[in-house]
Amino acid sequence: MSQHAHIIVLGNEKGGSGKSTTAMHVAVGLLRLGYRVGSIDLDARQGTFSRYMANRFEYSAKERLSLPIPLHFPIERSKADSVIAQEEQDRDFLQMAFEELNPYVDFIVIDTPGSDTFLGQLAHSYADTLITPMNDSFVDLDVLARISPDTKEIKGPSVYTRMVNEQKEIRKARNGESIDWIVMRNRLSSLDAKNKREVGELLQSISEKFGFRLAPGFGERVIFRELFLKGMTLLDLKEAPDHQMTLSAISARQEIRELLRCIAPETLKGYPNKSVNI
Numbered sequence: 001m002s003q004h005a006h007i008i009v010l011g012n013e014k015g016g017s018g019k020s021t022t023a024m025h026v027a028v029g030l031l032r033l034g035y036r037v038g039s040i041d042l043d044a045r046q047g048t049f050s051r052y053m054a055n056r057f058e059y060s061a062k063e064r065l066s067l068p069i070p071l072h073f074p075i076e077r078s079k080a081d082s083v084i085a086q087e088e089q090d091r092d093f094l095q096m097a098f099e100e101l102n103p104y105v106d107f108i109v110i111d112t113p114g115s116d117t118f119l120g121q122l123a124h125s126y127a128d129t130l131i132t133p134m135n136d137s138f139v140d141l142d143v144l145a146r147i148s149p150d151t152k153e154i155k156g157p158s159v160y161t162r163m164v165n166e167q168k169e170i171r172k173a174r175n176g177e178s179i180d181w182i183v184m185r186n187r188l189s190s191l192d193a194k195n196k197r198e199v200g201e202l203l204q205s206i207s208e209k210f211g212f213r214l215a216p217g218f219g220e221r222v223i224f225r226e227l228f229l230k231g232m233t234l235l236d237l238k239e240a241p242d243h244q245m246t247l248s249a250i251s252a253r254q255e256i257r258e259l260l261r262c263i264a265p266e267t268l269k270g271y272p273n274k275s276v277n278i
């Protein structure tokens with residue numbers, strides 16, 4: 001499968017961790033930096049990412065805004081009769097989406113389902129950058145590592161980490177390339193400082209052991225839910241007719257910029273338009 005665009009996959013087998021929300025913000029962030037961006041929704045049955053795009057399209061038209069929108073492909077899981085035929089069809093559809101997008105984009109942002117599907121796993125093996133958002137709790141750490149409940153000792157990789165390692169191997173065997181894995185904490189509470197610190201410390205140890213980088217993460221903010229209905233992101237607020245720049249929105253926007261800095265698109269592709277200020 002030929003690929004030239006830099007592929008960013010959002011993945012975590014646990015549902016509701018913020019994959020679709022983060023995918024949208026990363027895609028719009030890259031567009032606002034002046035890059036050409038494509039997006040693929042591999043969770044097209046639930047369709048949050050695609051609905052987010054559709055909301056953006058409708059809201060832009062209604063308010064006569066010229067919001068940047070990625071070239072978007074939803075891909076539904078194959079419903080072929082046999083597992084072999086399903087996997088073949090899933091492969092073909094993903095390949096077709098890559099081939100369609102490649103000539104026109106610098107980055108492809110892929111949202112995956114919160115469960116282990118063949119299509120989701122396959123996408124991981126094409127990730128140049130993998131971003132795993134996780135809710136800030138010990139329950140969610142369990143997706144990454146098995147932890148002893150009393151001593152908080154790291155006993156080994158969990159199911160998702162093992163899957164990522166397998167896809168890393170597949171990718172390496174395919175063309176010698178590796179996956180830059182970034183884990184980010186989502187919905188960080190402004191309360192419960194002790195829990196937050198303990199999760200942070202443990203995550204640091206897990207990251208060293210299992211080879212991912214840590215991004216600072218996003219706080220728990222109501223604004224994320226409000227923006228979805230309009231298809232807006234925190235990087236569009238200047239153009240939103242009825243949105244006020246609250247302190248919370250400014251901090252949230254800063255958190256998105258930190259994540260983009262962690263992805264470091266300028267070192268990956270070079271800023272095509274330095275004057276764009278996100």
Ligand SMILES: Nc1ncnc2c1ncn2[C@@H]1O[C@H](COP(=O)(O)OP(=O)(O)OP(=O)(O)O)[C@@H](O)[C@H]1O
Pocket residue numbers: 014015016017018019020021022043046048112113114115186187188218219220221222224225228
């Ligand atoms: N930082 C945040 N603060 C508040 N709400 C958030 C935050 N991040 C995400 N949410 C909300 O949490 C819900 C789940 O987010 P999202 O749909 O992005 O997760 P997901 O990982 O894609 O879920 P799924 O596994 O079901 O696809 C949404 O209602 C979203 O608006």
Ligand SMILES: [Mg+2]
Pocket residue numbers: 019020021043048049111112113114
């Ligand atoms: Mg989702």
